[in-house]
Amino acid sequence: MNELTKVIYNCRKATYLIDKRFIGGITFRETVELRIHLIGCKVCGIYMEQSKRINEMVRQLLKSEKPPEIKLDESFKEALQAQITAEINKN
Amino acid sequence: MFIDGKMTTPPARHLLDPQNWVSAYADFLYRYAISRVNNEDQARDLVQETFLAGLQSQRNFAGKSSERTWLTAILKNKIYDVYRKKVNGLKTAEMNDQTGEEPDFFHEDGHWKQEHQPQAFGVDDFDPLANKELNRVLLLCLQKLPALWFSVFTMKHMEDEATEMICKELRLTQANFWVIIHRAKLNLRACLQRNWM
Structure with a gap:
């Protein structure tokens, strides 16, 4: 079996190329192989769609402001403030 | 300052005010850390370490970025240290x-x-x-x-x-x-x- 037929019939490799393509880019040859695979494989088509969506979601998750109720407790902040003041006065 | 022969005013230089750090940035840095390490105690320690490291290296602050950006960069490095340690701990x-x-x-x-x-x-x-x-x-x-x-x-x-x-x-x-x-x-x-x- 040559390399081309391997990708065409191999979902593991196809999904690997899908994930790599989103963030790093793949070669022309790999692009062609992936295209052929996707023509015949509906499941990997679904994977591609969802993989892309997950990338967007993860990105958005960290870029978005966290809810203000997540914060340090006051006693920790007071101790931290005291520590910083002490450090400043040392110099 | 001369650029292209024209007189320009230099951009305002940012200053550090460590006394103000806890009230101004502690919660922000904590939220930044917690979504990247997913552990409350560790996130808390990282905020503390960030402020202390900031105090130590005030001299390196060039005033080009805001105080918040500068502290966030210190925190990010500390988070990467955590990642590195975890990975190095694996055989x-x-x-x-x-x-x-x-x-x-x-x-x-x-x-x-x-x-x-x-x-x-x-x-x-x-x-x-x-x-x-x-x-x-x-x-x-x-x-x-x-x-x-x-x-x-x-x-x-x-x-x-x-x-x-x-x-x-x-x-x-x-x-x-x-x-x-x-x-x-x-x-x-x-x-x-x-x-x-």
Whole structure:
């Protein structure tokens, strides 16, 4: 079996190329192989769609402001403030 | 200052005011840390370390960025230290053996195993704006990833770091890097399918 037929019939490799393509880019040859695979494989088509969506979601998750109720407790902040003041006065 | 023969005023230089750090930035830095290390105690320690390191290196502050940007950069370096330590703590066998929750999604011939095949979802299913609950599930699924995968995935997808930089920081080969990106995504997607759809 040559390399081309391997990708065409191999979902593991196809999904690997899908994930790599989103963030790093793949070669022309790999692009062609992936295209052929996707023509015949509906499941990997679904994977591609969802993989892309997950990338967007993860990105958005960290870029978005966290809810203000997540914060340090006051006693920790007071101790931290005291520590910083002490450090400043040392110099 | 002369640029192209014209007189310009230099940009305002930012100053540091450490007395004000806790009230102005502690919560912000804590939120930044917690979404990247997913551990309250560790996030707290990181905020403390960031302020102390900031005090030590005030001299290096050039005033070009804001105080907040400067402190965030210190914190980010500290978070990467945490990632690095976690990865270095793994033995080579463990690194190769990290499989996540699922042993394998594919048969030996490379076809999807029936039970792991991605299921189509509705248009709104993966829309976090439509459902806050989805973000919570996503975070949970991220936390389930093995430490190394979580680090690689976060650095790439959340911080947009260059692949070369991540490989260097975590001492990975490029080939390893892409395998990890792929496995992390397979697991994350499967976790979402199980817990969300």
